[in-house]
Amino acid sequence: MKIIGICDTTFARFDMGAAAIDELQMNVTDLKIIRRIVPGIKDLPVACKKLIEEESCEIVMALGMPGNKEKDKMCAHEASTGLIRAQLMTNTHILEVFVHEDEEEDPKELKVLMEQRARDHAQNLIKMIFKPKLLKREVGKGIREGKEDVGPL
Template sequence: MRIGICDTTFARFDMASAAIDELKNNAYDLQIIRETVPGVKDLPVTAKILIEEENCDIVMALGMPGPMEKDKMCAHEASTGLINAQLMTNTHILEVFVHEDEEEDPVELSKLAENRAREHAQNLIKMMYHRKAMRKEAGMGMREGKEDAGPL
């Protein structure tokens, strides 16, 4: 299994290292290809390259958009680009964004970033190795990085 990981220098936490650690500790027979780009708007083409040129079976795109309105717009554009890359390649790209304004305290923001990266890495493992386990979680209000909302 070839897993692509792309992250950014703009992020204030190394989410890719947390995701890679989680993958290596909980999956088998995998090869990880990591690329780092400046910002979130660079992630879609990098994810597409990881799929088409590096033959990755799935990709995680990790980013940390800033708190300004312009940052939110860039995150939306990056998200749209990641969706388009998925559709062009018929390959999942897990978007793992942590917005800087999700937590005011830097310590809590770093905890959120690490937890979200690790929990999305666990989702990747379920998607690629244990699809029925993911199905059992449908409608359960699962949240990555924070408390689960729970089912209604």
């Protein structure tokens, strides 16, 4: 049985963690999911590291929604840097799944994007852990998560 970590935030305006868990459970049966929730994206790195080191998670998804202000973009960068550092410290993948609040103007479209990106990255996690040959077939295809693919050159 594989142990997967899901870490998300209370600041996000949609429950991306629930969407990711739903996608995982619909597609994989031999799975234990441990979920942790933190206030904001800068809290994600340590929570993800703890999931790896204290809960033996083999891979973690870090989900969050940076706001639309310049300060929020800086915080997202800091969180992203922290997630990279946690990956290097633990030699374990952490899939960063951020949806910036200004990616969509319409709140309904933002919700759709948040759910789809969470689900798409859950599929990426499945491929990384259970079906790595599928990832090889996708190399160079311009695949995006949550939005239309851009396609190969």
